[in-house]
Ligand SMILES: Nc1ccn([C@@H]2O[C@H](COP(=O)(O)OP(=O)(O)OP(=O)(O)O)[C@@H](O)[C@H]2O)c(=O)n1
């Protein structure tokens with residue numbers, strides 16, 4: 155089943171503290187966002203990529219897209235203040251029917267079988283998110299004191315890609331804009347229009363590069379993927 159993908163890449167990488175967009179940091183000589191784009195570039199079921207970037211990164215991104223021969227770029231849009239705004243701008247450039255995915259540029263280790271699983275489930279049910287069961291005990295804290303230990307058996311750590319019938323995602327984003335809701339993922343917007351969201355179990359390797367510690371994990375994951383010892 156074919157799909158298009160919106161790749162939000164317009165963040166500032168503040169928590170990484172690299173002094174520049176973390177997506178321009180290199181893993182084995184290749185920028186993080188190129189690693190991510192290459193997965194979709196090489197997937198024959200991916201019909202097009204809509205990339206949301208920051209204007210300040212435009213020149214460097216365009217040079218890198220050309221250097222790494224990323225041909226499936228259907229549109230490049232400017233991101234917004236929040237990730238949700240960037241995805242909204244991407245939706246305006248996406249197609250009007252079929253399956254749309256949203257995948258963080260900061261998650262370079264997504265695998266094609268998981269992508270295809272999310273597309274299939276979204277086609278069947280309308281909405282699907284990739285996730286992994288939580289491994290740690292999670293507690294709700296007020297100031298510096300525990301107020302509740304949350305039952306872990308029903309907790310999942312939500313990742314991307316998040317896959318949708320495009321009409322559902324467009325309706326959800328418009329509803330969020332009309333009601334002034336800001337969510338941290340697309341699924342939370344779809345939940346607010348009372349549409350069920352299915353879970354697709356993914357991999358713990360599908361980390362989001364957020365803080366500098368994640369770079370150590372990234373090096374190890376890359377070694378494993380490339381079969382390095
Ligand atoms: N206004 C924004 C904010 C984030 N993103 C993108 O959304 C993904 C997930 O966001 P996050 O990991 O939080 O990235 P940053 O916002 O850059 O990180 P920070 O919050 O530390 O600044 C990233 O690929 C990021 O580039 C985006 O396109 N537009």
Ligand SMILES: C[C@](O)(CO)[C@H](O)COP(=O)(O)O
Nearest residue numbers: 237258312313314338339362
């Ligand atoms: C969309 C996401 O990756 C799902 O876990 C996450 O919510 C993004 O959060 P961020 O703070 O914008 O990185």
